[in-house]
Amino acid sequence: MKFNSVLENVTTYEAGKPIELVVREYGVNSEDVIKLASNENPYGTSPMVTQKIQELAKNMFIYPDDSMYELKEALANKFDVNDKNIVIGSGSDQILEFCVHSKCNNDSKILMSKTTFAMYEIYGKQTGATILKTPDDEHNLEQFSTMYKEHGADVIFLCLPNNPLGECLDKEDVYNFLSEVHEDTLVVVDGAYQEYATFKDEKKAIDAKDLITKFPNCIYLGTFSKAYALGGMRVGYGIAQEDIIKTLYKLRAPFNITTLSLAAAIEALKDEKFVQDSIAKNFEEMKRYEDYAKVKGFDYIDSYTNFITIKFEDLYSSKAVAQELLQRGVIVRDLTGYGVNAIRITIGSNEQNTKVFKVLDEVLEKLK
């Protein structure tokens, strides 16, 4: 059968491996599997959210409030914007998709960093757009600037902080770059891990309202999947000027998140203490990974997120390390597919991390 020819260039996104797969293929007990491959919050969901979902389970037969009034109000309050500046998506992934489809066709150009969130390229290629990547692995604004001047772009992606590497640009540098960008270029600031970056270093903090006020061609994306611990509920949001939001709405299917997801997100916003505690513990535990890497002589990227990327240079193959860990019930992300000999490990709970170090010791000894 003939399909839309642009899809010939599109690769399928490979998600972090699920616990079920490790149980099936390697016979590890499901309680013993440690999944640190998708940057989920290891402290589970706020008990307030769990309770709310239990109360509302009986409402499953009702379509959600398609205006998403209550969630938009809560977000509008949090970010000090108008509800007309907000769009809700099935994960911020869906809003990334809206952004690309709102701007691009097969004449378009999309500019991004070489090693960044894989979905930018996938959504881009779905439209037939040309993907331009800056040469360095980590975000480099001089390179962005040079390539933008040379080629222009319809959409620019900035992942702040960046997944899968963990680095984060300073706000001041980002603003300097944005001031060079034409008002007709849509700049997507993906803030999936902004809560972590803001906690660690004020210089990285991007305020959504300030961003879209100073640069009306920008959209800020946030998600409930990471710090807010709702990966399974699929809720994300975009904050932008009204003309952008109105256009994205044209791409939205009705009821694009569920009744329970809406309720979960609203409730999660009421428990900021849970979020801040999770973030504080994240960075305490991250130190243990940094120390571990130092002791073993591995380089790591200074991370502003809930994961750490450890590089193996020519010491080990990251693919082999990830595979050996998997067979022992520890799921991490191998970055070979991104052209980097490194693994990305989500920072787990204290107990999980202790076990990871033990298993990692074993694996490194075996592969020596």
Ligand SMILES: *Cc1c(COP(=O)(O)O)cnc(C)c1O
């Ligand atoms: C996790 C993630 C997202 C979005 O995740 P959703 O679950 O779809 O909200 C977006 N961007 C980056 C960089 C991410 O890591």
